[in-house]
Amino acid sequence: MTHAAIDRAITTPHQSAAEVIHNSTFSAADYHHNQQKIAQLMAQLNHIVLDKPQVVKLALSGILAGGHLLLQDLPGMGKTTLAQGLAQLLGLSFSRVQFTNDMLPADILGMSIYDQKEQQFEFRAGPIFTQLLLADEINRSSPKTQSALLEAMEERQVTQDGQTYPLPQPFFVIATQNPLQQAGVYPLPESQLDRFLLCLSLGYPSPTAERELLKGQDRRELLKKLDALLDTEAVLLAQQGVKHVYVADVVLDYLQRLVAKTRASSEYHGLSPRGVLSLQRAAQAYAYVSGHMEVTPEDIQAVFAAVTDHRLGQRFVPAHVTGGQATQTIAQRILAEVAVIN
Numbered sequence: 001m002t003h004a005a006i007d008r009a010i011t012t013p014h015q016s017a018a019e020v021i022h023n024s025t026f027s028a029a030d031y032h033h034n035q036q037k038i039a040q041l042m043a044q045l046n047h048i049v050l051d052k053p054q055v056v057k058l059a060l061s062g063i064l065a066g067g068h069l070l071l072q073d074l075p076g077m078g079k080t081t082l083a084q085g086l087a088q089l090l091g092l093s094f095s096r097v098q099f100t101n102d103m104l105p106a107d108i109l110g111m112s113i114y115d116q117k118e119q120q121f122e123f124r125a126g127p128i129f130t131q132l133l134l135a136d137e138i139n140r141s142s143p144k145t146q147s148a149l150l151e152a153m154e155e156r157q158v159t160q161d162g163q164t165y166p167l168p169q170p171f172f173v174i175a176t177q178n179p180l181q182q183a184g185v186y187p188l189p190e191s192q193l194d195r196f197l198l199c200l201s202l203g204y205p206s207p208t209a210e211r212e213l214l215k216g217q218d219r220r221e222l223l224k225k226l227d228a229l230l231d232t233e234a235v236l237l238a239q240q241g242v243k244h245v246y247v248a249d250v251v252l253d254y255l256q257r258l259v260a261k262t263r264a265s266s267e268y269h270g271l272s273p274r275g276v277l278s279l280q281r282a283a284q285a286y287a288y289v290s291g292h293m294e295v296t297p298e299d300i301q302a303v304f305a306a307v308t309d310h311r312l313g314q315r316f317v318p319a320h321v322t323g324g325q326a327t328q329t330i331a332q333r334i335l336a337e338v339a340v341i342n
Contacts, residue, residue, distance in 0.1 A: 061285040073178075111124060169236070262308065
């Protein structure tokens with residue numbers, strides 16, 4: 001990426017690109033270096049999660065946007081593999097929690113235990129005190145346990161027994177959930193769905209990818225061989241870069257027309273202001289991961305369904321339930337009805 005491209009991307013009406021770089025921790029060289037690492041990261045992850053380059057790209061975009069990911073699909077589709085691969089390549093601390101119907105909030109957040117020697121209560125941190133938490137099969141736990149994540153996901157902190165404990169930075173939740181058609185699952189409440197920046201589904205592999213799975217090495221063995229390409233500092237740096245991806249007024253006009261369309265139907269409730277900000281941030285991250293520093297309408301279209309469908313009440317239905325036919329989602333209908341240029 002050239003210095004001119006960065007100047008164009010991060011210049012604002014009141015602040016030059018040079019001033020932005022001077023007042024922050026990143027530079028043109030940092031951008032270029034991070035872009036190279038991100039390209040390598042996606043290449044390695046695509047070697048693990050076969051035939052899903054767009055899902056991989058969206059998942060990484062969600063992480064660099066500072067958001068949480070919800071991966072929904074049938075068991076055995078590679079959701080956990082994708083989450084573990086991201087954690088290892090990003091070089092972040094990682095915890096995995098297998099959600100069950102008898103799990104309590106304290107099993108995730110931690111609890112205060114009385115220390116007889118010190119004669120006082122001591123807080124024992126739960127697995128949520130990590131940089132990347134994999135909440136596996138989150139909808140198999142009760143709504144009470146699911147709601148334990150709400151404060152952590154929104155405020156990046158945990159409150160127990162009147163005390164507030166900050167979580168490590170950066171902090172992400174990657175949650176997986178099974179289809180509601182399966183036994184023993186609880187639907188996630190709307191308030192929690194809204195806290196997931198992106199909702200993604202992997203789907204079945206192509207015959208070619210499936211043959212490679214059958215003839216290739218076990219994915220778990222390949223995961224063990226992954227080395228971190230980024231670290232905490234690089235991830236935070238990339239998040240700063242995402243915030244400075246330029247969004248032109250004409251692109252914002254298109255984004256707002258899409259949002260207005262979601263609010264014009266009685267079939268579903270429209271996007272909230274938080275959903276609108278999530279859409280912009282995801283588009284900026286997608287542009288950044290794509291290697292350019294200006295959001296285009298195509299970037300908004302690429303992330304629109306992943307950002308909005310779960311917020312608009314779209315339920316995931318596996319392909320085998322619909323006879324293998326992929327039905328058009330709410331977001332796809334909206335994209336088809338709203339012109340890029342008014």
